[in-house]
Amino acid sequence: xxxxxxxxxxxxxSERAAxxxxxxxxVKTKAAAEDESSPVRRxxxxxxxxxxxxxxxxxxxxxxxxxxxxxxxxxxxxxPGQSAASHAEKVxxxxxxxxxxxxxxxxxxxxxxxxxxxxxxxxxxxxxxxxGGHRQLFRPDGARVxxxxxxxxxxxxxxxxxxxxx
Ligand SMILES: [Zn+2]
Numbered sequence: 001x002x003x004x005x006x007x008x009x010x011x012x013x014s015e016r017a018a019x020x021x022x023x024x025x026x027v028k029t030k031a032a033a034e035d036e037s038s039p040v041r042r043x044x045x046x047x048x049x050x051x052x053x054x055x056x057x058x059x060x061x062x063x064x065x066x067x068x069x070x071x072x073x074x075x076x077x078x079x080p081g082q083s084a085a086s087h088a089e090k091v092x093x094x095x096x097x098x099x100x101x102x103x104x105x106x107x108x109x110x111x112x113x114x115x116x117x118x119x120x121x122x123x124x125x126x127x128x129x130x131x132g133g134h135r136q137l138f139r140p141d142g143a144r145v146x147x148x149x150x151x152x153x154x155x156x157x158x159x160x161x162x163x164x165x166x
Pocket of ligand 1: 087107108109110111
């Protein structure tokens with residue numbers, strides 16, 4: 001499906017929002033998930049560090065915006081959805097509202113769903129830059145715009161997808 005005029009207008013607006021927001025905050029997803037020495041500790045460490053407090057904040061935000069975190073009993077350590085809630089980009093979005101983010105790994109489906117709901121709830125555009133020149137824009141109307149080096153795609157609120165031919 002090609003992009004409609006409304007999609008193009010949406011993308012121009014999203015790009016404008018992205019440039020207005022300025023330089024993205026670098027988010028280390030690997031460090032948060034795998035590096036034991038990181039201040040953002042793994043949920044299994046048993047320590048009640050700042051990482052855990054932030055994860056709790058993310059879980060509370062999820063409740064507020066109606067997002068059900070992906071559950072995985074082997075890593076959730078007794079708290080359903082805790083592992084997905086600890087993903088660095090979610091923590092960064094909740095603790096730095098309004099800042100564009102740059103992640104070092106592509107976002108997972110749970111993070112994309114979380115950001116979609118967060119953008120609607122906060123009535124603001126969230127911008128996340130992914131490796132390989134990809135950028136995702138989560139819009140307050142619930143639509144998601146994905147910009148890749150090969151073109152642009154719009155995931156509309158009704159679930160349909162538009163793509164710019166190249
Ligand atoms: Zn994630």
